[in-house]
Amino acid sequence: MRDGYILHLWVSEDSESFINDNLDVIEAGFKLFFWDGFEVNIDRLPNEVIVGAFNERRRQVNVKSLIEGFRKLNNPKPNVVDVIFLDRDLYIEGRDYIFSATHMVTKTIAISIFRLAYAVNLASEEGLSLFRERLYKEFIHELGHLIGLDHCINETCVMAFSPDIPHLDKKLPILCNACVEKAHILGFDISVK
Ligand SMILES: [Zn+2]
Numbered sequence: 001m002r003d004g005y006i007l008h009l010w011v012s013e014d015s016e017s018f019i020n021d022n023l024d025v026i027e028a029g030f031k032l033f034f035w036d037g038f039e040v041n042i043d044r045l046p047n048e049v050i051v052g053a054f055n056e057r058r059r060q061v062n063v064k065s066l067i068e069g070f071r072k073l074n075n076p077k078p079n080v081v082d083v084i085f086l087d088r089d090l091y092i093e094g095r096d097y098i099f100s101a102t103h104m105v106t107k108t109i110a111i112s113i114f115r116l117a118y119a120v121n122l123a124s125e126e127g128l129s130l131f132r133e134r135l136y137k138e139f140i141h142e143l144g145h146l147i148g149l150d151h152c153i154n155e156t157c158v159m160a161f162s163p164d165i166p167h168l169d170k171k172l173p174i175l176c177n178a179c180v181e182k183a184h185i186l187g188f189d190i191s192v193k
C-alpha cells in the first residue's frame with residue numbers, strides 16, 4: 001500500500017462531463033501504479049490556463065505552455081499528481097498533435113480527449129467502451145512516464161509510442177513484462193492480476 005498520494009484532477013469546462021462519467025477509468029489507472037492508498041480531488045481548470053496556451057493559427061493548445069501556465073497558479077506538492085483534462089486538441093513543437101504529455105519534475109500530466117472521442121458514438125456501448133479504453137491507455141501510458149518508464153519497443157505494450165489512433169488502438173491496456181520489471185526496479189509494483 002502506498003499511502004498518502006493525492007490524484008488531483010483539473011478538468012476543463014468542456015471535458016467535465018466526459019471525465020465525471022468515466023472517473024472509474026481514471027481511478028483504475030491510478031490504482032495500477034499507486035494501489036489503494038490515494039484520494040482523488042477534482043477542480044475546474046481555470047479557463048485562463050487554456051486561453052494562455054492556445055495557438056490561434058494552429059487552433060490547438062501548446063502543451064508546454066499549458067503546463068507552464070498551470071504551474072504559475074499551482075505549485076507542485078509532494079505526493080500530488082496533477083492531471084489536466086481538456087477537450088482542445090494538443091500539440092508540441094515538431095508534431096502535428098499529441099494525445100497527452102507528462103512533465104516528470106512537477107508531476108503534471110495533460111490529456112486531451114479531443115481525438116480519443118473523435119468520430120466515436122459515445123451513446124453506443126461499443127463507442128463508449130472504445131473511448132474508455134483509449135482514455136485508460138493514455139492515462140496509464142503517462143503515469144508510466146511519470147514514474148520514469150520510457151517508450152517500449154513492444155508495440156502491444158501500453159508504453160509503446162502511439163502517434164495516432166490506429167497505433168493507440170493496437171496497444172493492449174497493460175504493461176508488458178519488461179515494463180512491469182522496470183517499474184519494479186523504479187519502486188513501483190504494478191498491481192496486475
Ligand atoms: Zn509516451
Ligand SMILES: [Zn+2]
Binds near residue numbers: 159176178179
Ligand atoms: Zn513494455
